[in-house]
Amino acid sequence: MRAHALPLKYKHPLLDIVGTGGDGMATFNLSTAAAVVLSSLGVNVAKHGNRSVSSTSGAADALEALGISIQSTPASAAALLDQTHMCFLFAPLYHASMRYAIEPRKSLGFRTIFNQLGPLTNPAGAAYQLLGVYSRELAKRYAEVLVKLNTKRALVVTGSDGMDELTITGKTDAYLIENNQIHSFVLTPEDVGLTRGTIEELRVHNPQESAKIIETVLTGVSRNASAVNAVLLNAGAGLFTAGRTNSIAEGVREAREAIQSGRAAKQLGLLRAKTKVMLHV
Numbered sequence: 001m002r003a004h005a006l007p008l009k010y011k012h013p014l015l016d017i018v019g020t021g022g023d024g025m026a027t028f029n030l031s032t033a034a035a036v037v038l039s040s041l042g043v044n045v046a047k048h049g050n051r052s053v054s055s056t057s058g059a060a061d062a063l064e065a066l067g068i069s070i071q072s073t074p075a076s077a078a079a080l081l082d083q084t085h086m087c088f089l090f091a092p093l094y095h096a097s098m099r100y101a102i103e104p105r106k107s108l109g110f111r112t113i114f115n116q117l118g119p120l121t122n123p124a125g126a127a128y129q130l131l132g133v134y135s136r137e138l139a140k141r142y143a144e145v146l147v148k149l150n151t152k153r154a155l156v157v158t159g160s161d162g163m164d165e166l167t168i169t170g171k172t173d174a175y176l177i178e179n180n181q182i183h184s185f186v187l188t189p190e191d192v193g194l195t196r197g198t199i200e201e202l203r204v205h206n207p208q209e210s211a212k213i214i215e216t217v218l219t220g221v222s223r224n225a226s227a228v229n230a231v232l233l234n235a236g237a238g239l240f241t242a243g244r245t246n247s248i249a250e251g252v253r254e255a256r257e258a259i260q261s262g263r264a265a266k267q268l269g270l271l272r273a274k275t276k277v278m279l280h281v
Contacts (some may be wrong), residue, residue, distance in 0.1 A: 006073045006094045008124040010081055013152070014046040015242045016122045017234070019132035019164035021055050027202040027229065028210040029062040030165045031132065034235040036218055039086035040258050040267035043242050046081070046124040051092040057210040060090055064266070065211035069275035077124075084267070084274050091217050094123040120145065129154040130234070130241045132164035136173050143175035143182045153178045155241045161199060166233045168197040168226060174237075192249040194233060197226025219265040232256055 015038065017031045032047070039045045049059030071082070077087035077259045093149045116121045119131045120142075129151060135137045139158040154177040161166030167171045168189045176183045189196050201224050202209045216222035217231050235258075236251030245251040258264045 001096050005121060005123040006074060006096070007087065007110055008046065008077050008087075008094070010044070012048070012081075013127040013242075014081075014124050015128040015130065015238060016046055016048055016119070016120060016124070016126035017130040017238050018048055018059075018119045018122075020067060020119055020134055020138070021058070021164065023055075023134040023162050023164045024236075025163055025199060026056045026203070026204065027159075027163065027165075027199065027230075027246050028204045029057055029059055030202075030234050031130075031227065032059045032062050033217055033231045034238055034255075035086060036214075036267055036271065037231065037235040037255050037258050037264050038238045039120055039271075040087055040263040041086060041239065041244070041254060043069075043238065043244060044081055045086045045238075046077070046089055046122060047086070047187055048051040048089045048091065048094075048119070048122040048124075048126075051074055052207070054104040056204055057207040059088070059097065061207035062210045062214065063088055065207040067272045072275075074123075075085070079278055080274055083278075084270050086271060089123050091121075095121065120149070126219060127152040128240050128242045131156045132137060133158050133161055134164045139173060139175055143177055144182075146177045147180050147182060150180070153241060155237060156250050157237065163199075165230070166237050168194065168230045168233055169199055170196070187248065189229060189233060192233065192247075192252045194252065196230045201226035202230060215268065216254070218259065218268050220259050220262070228259075232259075 035045045035047045051060045052058035080087040139156045144158045156175040160171040161169045172187045192231045211230030232252050232255045236256035239245045240248045
């Protein structure tokens with residue numbers, strides 16, 4: 001799939017932040033929200049994703065509900081990166097064969113091998129990757145695969161609650177891949193200055209609910225502490241993965257500042273505006 005993808009070549013290193021999906025948690029799109037925070041801080045994010053298959057809201061669905069276009073070409077995606085530090089690579093546009101799997105996957109309604117393949121097939125060949133998976137066993141396998149793919153630096157994470165993200169409900173098992181070595185560690189919200197939350201506060205029923213939570217978090221008006229902390233935790237991990245901070249805790253502090261200062265909200269508006277005018281670059 002990597003060899004046959006429509007490639008995006010970019011002049012600077014890129015970060016992808018993505019989960020396998022299929023964790024059955026029905027949470028809002030944490031990695032999508034974190035991607036906006038990361039790009040507001042100057043991290044070049046090429047987020048690879050798709051519509052919902054086995055969840056209530058896929059990354060593409062949430063972005064559209066936020067008013068951000070998911071349509072792009074390699075040229076327009078590169079232009080968006082130049083102007084906003086972020087682009088979305090909608091899988092069916094960059095993997096022609098994936099178009100034929102959309103309806104069968106929807107009809108099945110549960111996770112398939114495509115959940116596992118998707119995060120490994122970013123068309124931009126992102127040098128930095130924060131990948132969330134739904135089980136510890138799969139996380140270990142992902143780490144081993146990323147070593148074989150000569151990934152520059154990656155962090156594979158899985159929540160003890162089964163989330164395919166860093167979780168705020170308890171422990172996260174993490175595998176850092178760098179210099180073809182794997183270093184494992186366990187992280188809790190308290191380790192990075194956050195309080196624990198509940199899955200219930202993260203659940204949504206559709207993309208519109210996901211978009212609403214994302215927007216309130218990014219604009220700094222959310223009263224949902226679990227949602228805010230979940231975004232801070234994953235954005236902080238993204239900064240660490242991209243080598244922008246020396247620790248996830250430091251990344252969490254920078255992510256918090258991005259929201260409190262209004263940078264994340266400004267970035268959301270910028271993405272809405274630019275994706276509308278750059279569709280046909």
